């Protein structure tokens with residue numbers, strides 16, 4: 001189930017905007033007249049698109065689901081819809097791309113979520129002009145009508161969620177419309193019972209979607225799926241985009257997932273159907289790191305604790321220390337914990353580190369306070385492993401005792417002197 005078993009996914013922004021290769025909101029941001037913009041559909045022909053290659057990249061990175069843009073703000077539909085001609089069947093490609101994606105996912109055991117934009121810069125009855133990511137005014141000849149637009153959306157939901165594309169695990173609406181309408185999500189659920197719905201549609205939905213951002217705080221109290229792209233200028237394909245560093249992305253994945261959130265990492269395939277080389281390389285490297293440290297995130301729980309300046313997760317008998325991509329020192333004291341683990345390793349490479357309960361001078365809180373021993377970790381390879389966030393794994397005989405001390409509910413720390 002998504003949010004439990006499937007936590008790391010690939011967001012895929014793909015549409016005719018990959019032809020211009022500027023930005024998925026090209027029409028709006030550069031004020032391109034609709035007829036001019038639509039010309040991209042006449043040449044969109046991704047002959048190098050190979051869903052199995054995409055799936056290999058996804059699986060090798062340890063990702064377990066895909067969120068695919070069925071219709072972005074431009075209104076172009078990446079599936080065989082009978083409710084508008086502005087769709088993939090009317091391009092030189094002439095094949096239902098969504099069907100290829102859905103079948104590929106099914107073949108490779110990858111779950112599928114669908115992105116669907118509420119703004120629609122093409123459909124004649126679309127509404128909400130002048131708003132966020134909305135055209136300033138209707139295109140010539142359009143007849144905005146909220147009820148007719150919602151009927152169009154319901155019809156398209158019927159196609160997308162009615163069974164042709166198999167089980168759809170989540171619906172990612174984008175850009176909330178002005179007027180709320182609970183019936184829209186009810187309708188979606190009637191088509192795909194058990195589907196997760198995000199918070200950018202006609203009502204609050206099931207999960208939050210922080211975008212390009214790690215919100216402050218500790219454990220997420222609501223289902224959360226953060227999204228970020230490998231590149232910073234655009235979600236769709238952009239020639240010479242600016243790429244985030246791998247360390248930045250790994251650190252962001254670690255921050256979100258250790259707090260219980262899901263993570264969607266985006267790519268924008270080009271007009272030929274290829275995921276840019278730099279995106280593939282970075283995803284492969286991130287996936288390599290993720291594969292080595294995944295047990296500290298997948299199936300692990302965030303540990304609330306106020307004293308240790310690093311995030312902690314727990315799974316079975318293991319406590320994990322996450323350094324956020326910035327380990328300050330080769331050693332530190334895990335105050336208030338005064339128990340030694342039976343094993344302490346750097347999860348990234350399996351190297352052992354030293355972990356002893358001992359007095360160290362920095363635990364001395366003041367001349368009047370008794371000296372106390374705490375678990376002291378040492379020999380952490382902070383100058384050797386600098387290209388990826390370091391995660392430590394400590395194995396304890398009694399993890400519950402550890403958790404109870406960390407939560408402040410345990411026995412008071414033993415005074416030895």
Ligand code: GLC
Nearest residue numbers: 024025133174175211227235
């Ligand atoms: C924003 C953008 C959109 C992108 C989305 C991804 O809503 O408008 O272009 O698809 O973020 O979360």
